[in-house]
Amino acid sequence: MGALTLTQVTKSFGRTDVIKGVDLHVDDGEFCVFVGPSGCGKSTLLRMIAGLEDVTSGDVAVDGTRINDLAPAKREIAMVFQSYALYPHLTVRDNMGLALKQAGVPKPQIAQATDRAGAMLALDALMERRPAELSGGQRQRVAIGRAIVRTPKLFLFDEPLSNLDAALRVQTRIEIAKLHRDLGATMIYVTHDQVEAMTLADKIVVLRAGRVEQVGRPMDLYNDPDNTFVAGFIGSPQMNFLKSGKLGLSSETLGIRPEHLSLDHGASMEPGRIPGRVSHVEKLGGETLVYVHTEDHGLLTVRLFGEQDYAVDEAVGMRLDPTRVFHFDAEGKRLR
Amino acid sequence: MMSTARHSPLRSLAAHGILLGYTLIALFPVFVIVVNSFKNRRAIFADPLALPSAETFDLVGYKTVLAQGDFLQYFLNSMTVTVASLFFVLLFGAMAAFALSEYRFRGNLLMGLYLALGIMIPIRLGTVAILQLMVASGLVNTLTALILVYTAQGLPLAVFILSEFMRGVSADLKDAGRIDGLSEYRIFFRLVLPLVRPAMATVAVFTMIPIWNDLWFPLILAPSEATKTITLGSQVFIGQFVTNWNAVLAALGLAIVPVLVLYLIFSRQLIRGITAGAVK
Numbered sequence: 001m002g003a004l005t006l007t008q009v010t011k012s013f014g015r016t017d018v019i020k021g022v023d024l025h026v027d028d029g030e031f032c033v034f035v036g037p038s039g040c041g042k043s044t045l046l047r048m049i050a051g052l053e054d055v056t057s058g059d060v061a062v063d064g065t066r067i068n069d070l071a072p073a074k075r076e077i078a079m080v081f082q083s084y085a086l087y088p089h090l091t092v093r094d095n096m097g098l099a100l101k102q103a104g105v106p107k108p109q110i111a112q113a114t115d116r117a118g119a120m121l122a123l124d125a126l127m128e129r130r131p132a133e134l135s136g137g138q139r140q141r142v143a144i145g146r147a148i149v150r151t152p153k154l155f156l157f158d159e160p161l162s163n164l165d166a167a168l169r170v171q172t173r174i175e176i177a178k179l180h181r182d183l184g185a186t187m188i189y190v191t192h193d194q195v196e197a198m199t200l201a202d203k204i205v206v207l208r209a210g211r212v213e214q215v216g217r218p219m220d221l222y223n224d225p226d227n228t229f230v231a232g233f234i235g236s237p238q239m240n241f242l243k244s245g246k247l248g249l250s251s252e253t254l255g256i257r258p259e260h261l262s263l264d265h266g267a268s269m270e271p272g273r274i275p276g277r278v279s280h281v282e283k284l285g286g287e288t289l290v291y292v293h294t295e296d297h298g299l300l301t302v303r304l305f306g307e308q309d310y311a312v313d314e315a316v317g318m319r320l321d322p323t324r325v326f327h328f329d330a331e332g333k334r335l336r
Numbered sequence: 337m338m339s340t341a342r343h344s345p346l347r348s349l350a351a352h353g354i355l356l357g358y359t360l361i362a363l364f365p366v367f368v369i370v371v372n373s374f375k376n377r378r379a380i381f382a383d384p385l386a387l388p389s390a391e392t393f394d395l396v397g398y399k400t401v402l403a404q405g406d407f408l409q410y411f412l413n414s415m416t417v418t419v420a421s422l423f424f425v426l427l428f429g430a431m432a433a434f435a436l437s438e439y440r441f442r443g444n445l446l447m448g449l450y451l452a453l454g455i456m457i458p459i460r461l462g463t464v465a466i467l468q469l470m471v472a473s474g475l476v477n478t479l480t481a482l483i484l485v486y487t488a489q490g491l492p493l494a495v496f497i498l499s500e501f502m503r504g505v506s507a508d509l510k511d512a513g514r515i516d517g518l519s520e521y522r523i524f525f526r527l528v529l530p531l532v533r534p535a536m537a538t539v540a541v542f543t544m545i546p547i548w549n550d551l552w553f554p555l556i557l558a559p560s561e562a563t564k565t566i567t568l569g570s571q572v573f574i575g576q577f578v579t580n581w582n583a584v585l586a587a588l589g590l591a592i593v594p595v596l597v598l599y600l601i602f603s604r605q606l607i608r609g610i611t612a613g614a615v616k
């Protein structure tokens with residue numbers, strides 16, 4: 001139970017329009033990820049769903065019921081913040097149980113719920129500690145536990161992992177994915193991180209400057225982007241954009257992912273071969289990224305499998321895989 | 337931790353020397369007052385800096401002060417006025433600061449400026465109007481009059497300092513409280529106030545001392561015997577022609593004690609307030 005529908009939702013702070021008409025449907029039990037550049041309105045949209053910001057116009061509905069004017073506590077949602085936002089004066093147990101206490105749930109039931117959440121997140125031993133006595137990862141688990149305890153219709157996460165170190169981030173990411181499977185609850189998750197978005201999401205919403213650019217499953221966005229913005233935003237390293245005119249093609253821009261370019265040594269001029277000079281090489285063990293400077297298209301990235309030997313300043317040539325190219329028009333729209 | 341390793345002993349010696357010197361200078365008047373309050377009149381003038389010896393030791397000052405009868409009453413008056421004003425300044429100041437820092441409403445900035453204006457305009461400029469007001473409302477010669485005036489006097493600085501600090505309290509924390517169903521009052525009293533406690537202590541000390549020391553408003557608004565404060569009460573020993581120095585010094589010596597106690601209560605928090613941000 002927790003299908004979310006946004007209808008023509010807008011938000012203005014004074015005279016600045018931050019959200020400019022968003023329509024979105026998230027199915028019950030779906031894991032939906034908001035991505036987009038900094039300042040595009042992801043957090044604002046999430047806070048409007050939570051009821052922490054008023055909606056300027058449009059409707060927010062859960063299970064078909066309009067909740068625009070409902071107080072946050074009455075919306076049956078739970079939110080996990082980037083800064084954890086644990087109550088410093090309460091123990092882990094009380095932090096997790098506060099919402100139930102406020103709702104008037106009897107004590108034994110609260111204890112049961114907090115114990116269950118504690119066990120789920122391996123916090124059993126820490127229940128009587130205060131937030132100041134916990135590590136960052138433990139704090140984030142408490143924040144997640146606080147959300148679980150309420151058994152909400154909707155989980156909202158605002159960049160919950162960005163304060164954790166890399167190893168912990170991977171571990172917590174897996175925990176969140178597992179949590180989603182176990183609880184089957186609807187989750188909405190804001191992130192900057194490509195990997196989090198691609199691995200967690202059932203559905204990715206790409207936002208730019210307060211508008212939805214594209215909505216779809218991760219692989220749909222990757223393999224079938226609607227415009228240059230989505231094509232460039234999803235996937236890391238970024239898609240290469242080439243000038244179609246220089247290749248004798250009729251579209252404005254041609255996009256190709258770094259793994260779909262092939263590279264060979266030498267400066268020979270053949271048709272279909274794009275000559276260039278290596279400007280930088282990154283060896284990651286499993287793959288090698290070669291950055292090639294070209295006369296016509298600027299810097300292009302090539303992703304090669306395994307360890308490859310290319311030297312900086314070496315003359316090289318690239319070839320496109322013609323089945324893997326995307327064409328875009330002058331406005332950046334995809335030509336299909 | 338890194339900085340301790342870098343500090344040479346010479347440098348820390350110099351720093352301590354300077355600080356000790358400053359402490360001596362600052363404490364010197366207090367020292368003179370306390371020492372002389374235990375001496376007889378002649379010894380005070382003969383050698384003001386000497387410690388009381390067997391010959392010069394004399395409690396006549398304290399005896400006079402305590403025999404003056406109402407001295408305990410003066411003390412209580414001062415204490416009542418200071419503590420009550422402090423309470424209201426902190427309560428209303430913190431509430432106004434919370435509203436200014438937390439809620440977006442039309443005129444928020446103007447309201448903030450208006451409330452801070454009092455820092456620059458001395459309240460004494462309005463003495464005549466205040467007196468008229470108190471006369472009209474029948475509050476002359478009551479402690480209420482003083483409490484009202486001191487609350488008004490303390491609020492601007494309190495609002496100014498506290499709203500700055502409250503802006504620094506994590507917005508996420510307040511939002512988490514809202515999602516968990518805490519009322520705005522609970523958020524204010526249980527989440528925000530404890531986190532700005534050091535700032536509250538700072539404001540408390542800066543508010544308390546001028547109130548305790550004030551002579552102006554007690555003299556104008558509440559000079560009756562029953563409502564005299566300690567500062568005003570001590571004035572009976574200062575005459576136009578003769579001043580009872582023993583009594584004045586003893587009264588001042590006694591007057592230091594309550595502020596000292598209040599200060600010690602707040603100082604732990606105060607030090608944390610001053611060093612806030614220095615240590616994460």
Ligand SMILES: Nc1ncnc2c1ncn2[C@@H]1O[C@H](COP(=O)(O)OP(=O)(O)OP(=O)(O)O)[C@@H](O)[C@H]1O
Binds near residue numbers: 018041045
């Ligand atoms: N209270 C506010 N008053 C005015 N403008 C605001 C307010 N909150 C956010 N904004 C503006 O709204 C825009 C969107 O902010 P938001 O926090 O939603 O971005 P975001 O997508 O979450 O960015 P990030 O990825 O950096 O967290 C920004 O341009 C920001 O300046």
Ligand SMILES: [Mg+2]
Binds near residue numbers: 042
């Ligand atoms: Mg954000």
